[in-house]
Amino acid sequence: MQTFWKKYGLAYTFIAPAALGMLLVHYWPMLQGIYMSFLDLNLRTLHLYLKAPFVGLANYYEILFNTESTFRTGFVYAVRTTILYSLVVNAATLSLGLLLAHVLNRPLFLRGLWRSLLLLPWVVPSYVVGLLWGFMWLKNGVINYLLVDILHLLPEKPSWLVGPLTFWAIVLPTIWRSWPFTMITYLAALQGIPQELYEAAKVDGATPWQRFLHITWPSIRPVTAILILYGVLGTFYSFNIVYMMFGHGAGYPGEWGDLLMTNLFRNTFGLWKFGVGAAASVLYMAMSVAFILFWYRVFREDLKAR
Structure with a gap:
């Protein structure tokens, strides 16, 4: 033990303040939130805070099984919309980002200017x-x-902020803002691939698709894994765009525009159901952890040091 402390003691001494800060800023509030999910914490009991009446799994029952609860109805719609929203946004962002990264990786007039403009x-x-x-x-x-x-592409002007079209009204701005980061990340990955590999493949008669499939894709697959992780978690917890688009959170975006975070915000702080809101947050966290475990299982080999 003395040898261990002599060897690593100084390092742990420097790490200790950061570790304590992480404990206080992240883990302690998270544990409080989990405990709050078992309490009847609302407007009447807010002054009691963590001493509010203990109700066990009642808050989880209201979200998952109580068909008369507005929280439960909105939760089901929000889960469906968030999953579709995440799939569409990330598929489009990855595809568009990779395509433009390939374009910018070629000799191009004023390439630096185009890179800067596309990042705006x-x-x-x-x-x-x-x-x-x-x-x-x-x-x-x-x-x-x-x-x-x-352009005369539509016969009449639709209402984009009402009904099913609301889904596309939140998807397209998210794609518009997200793809530049994907593009610049892919561009960095493409520039790290040795050009000798492509030259050798051309000599062997490989087609552009074969070169992409056997050289480019294996090289950028680890980067793709990280982009998928950040992209899915980012869309899963997306809030700002919908919040601002529909009356600064005061308006209801409808079942096709309501995401998990906006649903949680409106039902928790609008109805003052903090215990139920904490339970919903725990469920959201559980879904995120489930996705991360699935993601790691799929990309585990790509994340190993080479």
Whole structure:
């Protein structure tokens, strides 16, 4: 023990403040949130905080099985919409980002300028994106003006912020803001692939698709794994765009526009059901952990040091 402390004691001494900070900032509030999910914590009992009446699994029952609960109805819709939202956004972001990374990785006139311009959507804060696109999606907004009056792609101006079209009203701004980060990450990965591999493949008569399949894809697969992890978790906890697009959280975006985080915010702080909201947060966290375990199982070999 003395030898161990003599060898590593100084390192652990420097790490200790950061570890203590992580414990206080992250893990202690998380444990409090889990405990709150078993309490009847609402407007009447808020002053009691962690001493509110203990109700066991009642909060979880209200979310999962109580058909008369508005929280449960919204939860089911939010889970469905969030899963579809995450799949569409990440599939489009990865595809568009990889395509543009390939374009920018080739000799191109003013390539540096194009790279800078294409990064601009990523620089715009998500709150601003939600606010601006909310105006653009209005019935008399710029999008309907472009689609109907200029391009004549639609016979009449649809209501994008009402009904099933709401789904696309939140998907497209998210893709618009997210793909630049994917593009620049893929670009860095592509530039790290030795060009000698492509030259040897060309000599052997490999087609462009074969070169992508056997050289490019294996090289960028670990980067793709990280992008999928961050992308799915980012869309899973997406909040700002929907919050700003529909009346700063005061408006209900409908069953096709309500995500897990906006549903949690509205039902917890709008109805003052903090115990039920804590239970919903624990369920969200459990779903995130389940996805991370599945993700690690799929990409475990790609994440090993080479």
